[in-house]
Every structure is written in C-alpha cells, then in structure tokens.
Amino acid sequence: MTLKKVFISNPTVPRVAYKIFENSVEVITSPGIDRESIIKCLSRTKVDALFWAGPFMLDKEIIDAAGQQLKVVCTMSAGYNQIDTSLLKTxxxxxxxxxxxxxxxxxxTALLLAMAASRRYTEGRRHIEEGTWETFEIQWMLGQDISGSTVGIIGLGSIGQAIAKRLKGFDVAKILYTGHREKPEGKEIGALFVSQETLNTESDFIFLAAPLTNETNQMCNAEFFSKMKKTGIIVNISRGKLIDQAALIRALRDGEIFAAGLDVMDPEPLNKDSELLKLSNIVLTPHIGSATNNTRNAMAELTAKNILRALRGEEMITPVKL
Known part of the structure; x- marks a missing residue:
C-alpha cells in the first residue's frame, strides 16, 4: 500500500510529531525554513498534507507547488492569518x-510583560549598565501597581480567559473585556463586558489577545492611545499588526501612556535599528509566548493528530471552519 505523504515545512518541529506519523504516512521535511527551500522541495514531490510551521504566508505559490492532491493543511499555531484561507476554501x-x-x-508571558513594564524593567536595567543607579533617592523609579488596578482584555478567548484567571491572584479591582458580544465565560470569571471606549478610558492595563483580522488590524492607533490613561500600560501577546507601531512609539516617547510590553511586533524579526529599542518605557520579548518545551510538544502532537485524522476521512480534533 502506498503511504500518503505529509510535508513538514520546518525542520525544527518537535520529534513527537514524527513519532505520531511513524508507519502511518511518508514524511518529507523541508531542508530549510525559507520559502525557496520549501517550494524547491515541494516541486520534487506531490504531497497529501502540509504540516505548516512557517514564519511566512502560506500562499498560492506554495499550495500550487504541493500539488492537486493536497487535501489538508494543519498549522502548528492557534492563529491562521498567515494562511490564505480563501484559497483553501476554493x-x-x-x-x-x-x-x-x-x-x-x-x-x-502576558503577565511577565505587564509586571516588567509596570515596574520599569528596561529602564532599570539600563541604569545598572550605565552606572546611574540612584541609591538614596526615595522617589526614584516609581512604577505602577497591578494590585487594585482596572484591567482591560481585548479578546476573551482561551488566552484572554487564562490571563483573567491569573489576574485574580494579583488582587486586581476589576476586569473589563470587549469583543463582538458578551460571553458566558466572562461572567464565570467575574469580568465585565463593556464598550471599547469604556475599556480604553478606564483600564490601567490593557491586554491584546484578539486574532488579527481586517477589523483588528492596527486597531491600536493614535486615537486609541489618546483615550488611554497617561499611567496606562498596553501588553500585546497576539499579533504585531494589531498595533500601529509608529503611533505606539509616539505615545511612549511623548508620555501619552506609561509603558508597553510586546511579545509580538511588526516586522518580525524586529529591525535592530527600530525606534522601539531606543525607548526605556517598553519591554520586548522575541515572540516567545508559546516557547516552552511542553507547549511546543503539545502543539506539534495536536497538529500531527489533526493531519492523520483528516487523511483517514475523520473529523479533525480542532478543525477551522472555512
């Protein structure tokens, strides 16, 4: 019996995926993570499934290279804005x-960024490095408290809910959220459904946990920041394009908001001469939100199981409705 072929787009995918595929399918792995390597490898063989773990767009060129018999694409991520879903549907x-x-x-990671930004981590580290640590100045390096604060969450999906649950341990005064509609999960965790404007103006901390869509693309613009408190802190662990980065830089530089914590930026990798790196009131991490051994292994395992189920004609564990 001829085994179906699965193409893995990234040679650094955890080995657990290969174990799951063992003896069930033929696995072909891209020799590199770049588009050229992927397309070149696909052009030599036609595959039935794509295990997508690439840092760039899965578009018509790659889908065409995979061949007409391509039946399923599974991405090792929660978000899928990097995939041409309309083409898959067609x-x-x-x-x-x-x-x-x-x-x-x-x-x-969201809580790490919030705490570090609110307590001026980047600025403090620079004072140590530059020898400007003030020992006796009582009012030096004062930050913002998360205890007793009002926190706003934009996007109360699984990540937003996990953030809210953690915030309970910090004794925050109030958790607000916004979205298309009120959610029963919000009531369960004691979060209040409010308008976007109310969330902006009342929140001491704002967490971005919404997917990237046409509606959310650059939703955090100059007008958004103008409605935040001057003591406000924004944290983004979703997608970089939710924020108008130039507007954020101006808001941070001009003291329109207190600080920011970003795990995602635009572009990625961030240019080493980016203005973001010159600011002291921002904390940056290189898109490592899901970067733990257990998490990445679990993501690879679910991706592989989804592919096998789809190739057997069964419903995937976590299908995306196109």
Missing part, C-alpha cells in the same frame, strides 16, 4: 489549527 482543502494548547504559556 480548492476544498481542509484546515486545522492548535487553539487552546498554548494559552497557559502565552498568558504567563
């Missing part, structure tokens, strides 16, 4: 993702 190709698997790890 071609009748199934799509799966890994929602919820990374929620705890990403929520931990």
């Amino acid at each position: 071609k009748g190709i199934l799509l799966g993702n890994t929602p919820g698997v990374s929620s705890d790890a990403v929520a931990d």
Whole structure:
C-alpha cells in the first residue's frame, strides 16, 4: 500500500510529531525554513498534507507547488492569518489549527510583560549598565501597581480567559473585556463586558489577545492611545499588526501612556535599528509566548493528530471552519 505523504515545512518541529506519523504516512521535511527551500522541495514531490510551521504566508505559490492532491493543511499555531484561507476554501482543502494548547504559556508571558513594564524593567536595567543607579533617592523609579488596578482584555478567548484567571491572584479591582458580544465565560470569571471606549478610558492595563483580522488590524492607533490613561500600560501577546507601531512609539516617547510590553511586533524579526529599542518605557520579548518545551510538544502532537485524522476521512480534533 502506498503511504500518503505529509510535508513538514520546518525542520525544527518537535520529534513527537514524527513519532505520531511513524508507519502511518511518508514524511518529507523541508531542508530549510525559507520559502525557496520549501517550494524547491515541494516541486520534487506531490504531497497529501502540509504540516505548516512557517514564519511566512502560506500562499498560492506554495499550495500550487504541493500539488492537486493536497487535501489538508494543519498549522502548528492557534492563529491562521498567515494562511490564505480563501484559497483553501476554493480548492476544498481542509484546515486545522492548535487553539487552546498554548494559552497557559502565552498568558504567563502576558503577565511577565505587564509586571516588567509596570515596574520599569528596561529602564532599570539600563541604569545598572550605565552606572546611574540612584541609591538614596526615595522617589526614584516609581512604577505602577497591578494590585487594585482596572484591567482591560481585548479578546476573551482561551488566552484572554487564562490571563483573567491569573489576574485574580494579583488582587486586581476589576476586569473589563470587549469583543463582538458578551460571553458566558466572562461572567464565570467575574469580568465585565463593556464598550471599547469604556475599556480604553478606564483600564490601567490593557491586554491584546484578539486574532488579527481586517477589523483588528492596527486597531491600536493614535486615537486609541489618546483615550488611554497617561499611567496606562498596553501588553500585546497576539499579533504585531494589531498595533500601529509608529503611533505606539509616539505615545511612549511623548508620555501619552506609561509603558508597553510586546511579545509580538511588526516586522518580525524586529529591525535592530527600530525606534522601539531606543525607548526605556517598553519591554520586548522575541515572540516567545508559546516557547516552552511542553507547549511546543503539545502543539506539534495536536497538529500531527489533526493531519492523520483528516487523511483517514475523520473529523479533525480542532478543525477551522472555512
């Protein structure tokens, strides 16, 4: 019997995926993570499924290179804005993702960024490095308290809910959230559904946990920041394009808001001469929200299982409705 072929786009995918595929499918792995390597490898063989773990757009060129018999694409991520979903729908190709698997790890990163930004971590580190540590100045390096604060969450999905649950341990006064509609999960965790404007104006901390869509693209612009408190802190662990980065830089530089914590930026990798790196009131991490051993292994495992189920004609564990 001829085994179906699965193409893994990234040679650094955890080995657990290969174990799951063992003896069930033929696995072909891209020799590199770049588009050229992927397309060149696909052009030599036609595959039935794509295990997508690439840092760039899965578009018509790559889908065409995979061949007409391509039946399923599964991405090792919760988000799928990096995939041409309209093309998959047109071609009748199934799509799966890994929602919820990374929620705890990403929520931990969100709290790390919030605490570091509120307590001026970057600025403090620079004072140590530059020898400007003030020992006896009582009012030196004062930050913002998360205890007793009002926190706003934009996007109360699995990650937003995990953030809210963690915030309970910090004795915050109030948790607000906004979205298309009120959610029963919000009531369960004691979060209040409010308008976007109310969330902006009342929140001491704002967490971005919404997917990137046409609606959310650059939603955090100059007008958004103008409505925040001057003591406000914004944290983004979703997608870099949710923020108008030039507007954020101006807001931070001019003291329009207190600080920011970003795990995601635009572009990625961030240019080493970016203005963001020159600011002291921002904390940056290189898109490592889900970067723990357990989380990445679980994401790879779910992606592989989704592919096998789809190739057997079964419903995927976590299908995406196109």
